[in-house]
Amino acid sequence: MPSTEKLLHFLSSSFLCVGGVILLGYGMSTDWAEAEMECAPMDSNEFKGSSSLKIGLFNGTESKISCPRISKYNEKVPVFDRLVKLSGAPIILHALVVILLGLALLGSAGSILVALYNSFSNPYQTYMGPIGLYTCSGLSVCVASLALILYVSNAYLGEMFQTLVKADTTQVKLQNVNIKLHVGFFLLIPYIFLNVGAILVVYLYVHAAYTRRKEQEKPTEDAPKEIMMY
Structure with missing residues (x-):
């Protein structure tokens, strides 16, 4: 049976990862940014119109006022469909952001499984041990930071x-x-910190266990002379 200390550390790590998944999942489903800009026809320098967009990762809305000559309100914006029309850097970067966030979720799922597995077993020297959790959560932190x-x-x-x-x-x-x-964008920040916390919780336990083991393995010359006489 695992010790209470080990159980608490690994379960805490898994709960932090679960919290991160919930935050990121919600963040990917809500708005990420909005923008307002002035519009003018190509043959004029009079910027009398305007366009206002509010978008998430996949969909959004747009309201136009004489931009350039028409007005529309709360028009649906399929983000990928529009970006693909003009291609270039915006669609490439946006696709990379979505792919990286998918990898972050995959890494968090791996961290949860590894943490739960370690709560009730002891695969220390395998990829399913703490190294596996460091790898999965570290991947999530790196790709989420890059996506940001x-x-x-x-x-x-x-x-x-x-x-x-x-x-x-x-x-x-x-x-x-x-x-x-x-909010969708800003939820990446606590997600990153939760994964760092998941790594730290397990590292503190592993470090404490390693220190205790080393103290028990001290050579006999370090023992008191009274003990060595027997």
């Missing part, structure tokens, strides 16, 4: 929102793009 960076780069430098507008209305000029990030 790529999304910001795509939104602010890759002109993703401008591409979404131009894919639906090609003959338009845009300026003064104001972007705000939403």
